[in-house]
Amino acid sequence: MKVVLIGSGNVATHMAIAFNATGHTILQIWSATFEHALTLAERVDAIAIGSLSDLTEEAELIVVAVNDDAIEQVVTNLEGSNALVVHTSGATSLSSLARMKHYGVLYPLQTFSKARAIDFSLVPLCIEGSDESSFATLKTIAESLSTAVYRIDSAKRKILHVAAAFACNFVNQLYALSDDLLLKNEMDFSLLRPLILETAEKVQVIAPFGAQTGPALRRDEKTLAAHLDLLEGQPELQNIYQTLSDSIKKSHQ
Amino acid sequence: MKVVLIGSGNVATHMAIAFNATGHTILQIWSATFEHALTLAERVDAIAIGSLSDLTEEAELIVVAVNDDAIEQVVTNLEGSNALVVHTSGATSLSSLARMKHYGVLYPLQTFSKARAIDFSLVPLCIEGSDESSFATLKTIAESLSTAVYRIDSAKRKILHVAAAFACNFVNQLYALSDDLLLKNEMDFSLLRPLILETAEKVQVIAPFGAQTGPALRRDEKTLAAHLDLLEGQPELQNIYQTLSDSIKKSHQ
Numbered sequence: 001m002k003v004v005l006i007g008s009g010n011v012a013t014h015m016a017i018a019f020n021a022t023g024h025t026i027l028q029i030w031s032a033t034f035e036h037a038l039t040l041a042e043r044v045d046a047i048a049i050g051s052l053s054d055l056t057e058e059a060e061l062i063v064v065a066v067n068d069d070a071i072e073q074v075v076t077n078l079e080g081s082n083a084l085v086v087h088t089s090g091a092t093s094l095s096s097l098a099r100m101k102h103y104g105v106l107y108p109l110q111t112f113s114k115a116r117a118i119d120f121s122l123v124p125l126c127i128e129g130s131d132e133s134s135f136a137t138l139k140t141i142a143e144s145l146s147t148a149v150y151r152i153d154s155a156k157r158k159i160l161h162v163a164a165a166f167a168c169n170f171v172n173q174l175y176a177l178s179d180d181l182l183l184k185n186e187m188d189f190s191l192l193r194p195l196i197l198e199t200a201e202k203v204q205v206i207a208p209f210g211a212q213t214g215p216a217l218r219r220d221e222k223t224l225a226a227h228l229d230l231l232e233g234q235p236e237l238q239n240i241y242q243t244l245s246d247s248i249k250k251s252h253q
Numbered sequence: 254m255k256v257v258l259i260g261s262g263n264v265a266t267h268m269a270i271a272f273n274a275t276g277h278t279i280l281q282i283w284s285a286t287f288e289h290a291l292t293l294a295e296r297v298d299a300i301a302i303g304s305l306s307d308l309t310e311e312a313e314l315i316v317v318a319v320n321d322d323a324i325e326q327v328v329t330n331l332e333g334s335n336a337l338v339v340h341t342s343g344a345t346s347l348s349s350l351a352r353m354k355h356y357g358v359l360y361p362l363q364t365f366s367k368a369r370a371i372d373f374s375l376v377p378l379c380i381e382g383s384d385e386s387s388f389a390t391l392k393t394i395a396e397s398l399s400t401a402v403y404r405i406d407s408a409k410r411k412i413l414h415v416a417a418a419f420a421c422n423f424v425n426q427l428y429a430l431s432d433d434l435l436l437k438n439e440m441d442f443s444l445l446r447p448l449i450l451e452t453a454e455k456v457q458v459i460a461p462f463g464a465q466t467g468p469a470l471r472r473d474e475k476t477l478a479a480h481l482d483l484l485e486g487q488p489e490l491q492n493i494y495q496t497l498s499d500s501i502k503k504s505h506q
Binding site: 182187191197 | 263320321322344362363364365366369371375376377379401403405409411412413414415416417418419420421422423424425426427428429430431432433434435438439440442444445446447448449450451452453454455456457460461462464465466467468469470473475476479480483484489490492493494496497498500501503504
């Protein structure tokens with residue numbers, strides 16, 4: 001498939017590498033910052049372009065992997081294209097591309113950092129198409145990139161995006177708060193790393209409800225009170241401690 | 254080392270297996286429920302006892318791996334023992350064993366389930382001794398079980414236990430809430446599993462502060478508001494969403 005990539009951020013970078021590695025041809029890469037387009041284009045043997053008016057008509061697939069707010073602006077520059085145009089956003093409706101002839105969504109449900117390699121073949125790809133033909137084309141493309149392809153409509157994808165905030169963004173913030181707490185007490189975050197990994201590995205094979213442990217689950221009020229005491233003077237941590245302990249108790253009534 | 258194990262729960266089970274696998278001899282196992290002691294004793298070639306008055310005087314190390322509330326009661330039955338007596342609790346002071354002659358703490362910082370095998374050699378063991386000789390003995394024992402042994406006093410261990418609640422118990426609750434949210438919308442938790450694993454694996458090599466992603470970090474107020482809207486009618490989830498988004502913003506001011 002002949003691909004044009006719009007964007008050069010974390011998602012665009014990992015997608016470019018995945019397309020390139022699976023035998024697709026990336027013709028062009030555009031970025032709001034031309035130097036970023038150049039850097040990524042070099043990695044995947046593509047041509048960087050500085051203006052969307054330079055888009056090649058040879059493109060069969062245009063992947064719009066830019067910030068949600070920028071999708072609309074980009075799309076106005078793609079009008080008339082015969083390519084299948086997809087965006088990669090979890091929070092943006094399919095209909096944001098309605099000016100296109102053939103369009104869809106290719107949402108990779110993963111947290112990407114440029115510096116970190118990832119096995120893209122395991123990344124869940126949530127896809128949606130403007131019509132059955134676009135969907136079928138997109139499905140073939142998605143299945144060439146990953147073994148985990150799911151048909152998910154815009155309404156469900158938005159819920160999935162919220163769930164990912166809980167399971168990734170908020171989880172990472174809890175890691176960060178525990179790191180802060182250890183630092184303040186002259187201990188190193190590496191103490192918690194095996195625990196963090198095992199907590200995530202456990203729910204790879206069982207449901208999280210059954211994996212729950214700790215004082216809130218056991219309704220060990222003495223330990224819960226002692227923990228809140230230890231957090232005295234840190235109202236933010238006390239509030240999060242109380243809120244999530246209450247949530248555990250409520251889930252395991 | 255000749256070991257007696259008091260307890261038969263998750264921690265006791267994994268410790269028994271680790272002691273047995275590293276060449277120590279478990280002489281006896283006691284549990285409040287005799288059948289549980291029997292089951293575990295069979296796994297590690299030990300003798301189950303139904304009464305603490307049957308404790309052998311041959312024991313060199315007695316490991317008290319019972320619920321925090323039961324430690325005191327158990328300890329009254331060990332008075333006069335010449336063995337090194339250690340408990341395994343994160344939240345209990347060393348001084349809870351002060352009636353013993355030689356005592357210490359051997360706290361394994363990990364989440365254990367009976368049904369799940371674990372590589373005990375990677376489990377951080379936090380140790381503390383009543384005197385330098387007890388500490389030295391305990392250090393040798395701990396290093397025979399794990400490559401990750403840390404000297405941590407009672408005050409710091411209690412902080413570590415709180416940090417573990419954030420990094421494990423609360424994290425797992427966030428997994429559970431995201432599972433609920435997907436279920437309610439007819440999607441499967443398996444969609445989130447690669448994301449959950451990558452989030453935990455990322456912080457094995459970098460600090461969580463630098464690993465943060467998502468709309469709260471980007472101060473993408475449009476997406477934050479849309480997410481809260483999608484959680485309408487679920488005040489508990491909305492509260493957690495708001496609390497943790499605020500926490501991310503505060504950390505990344």
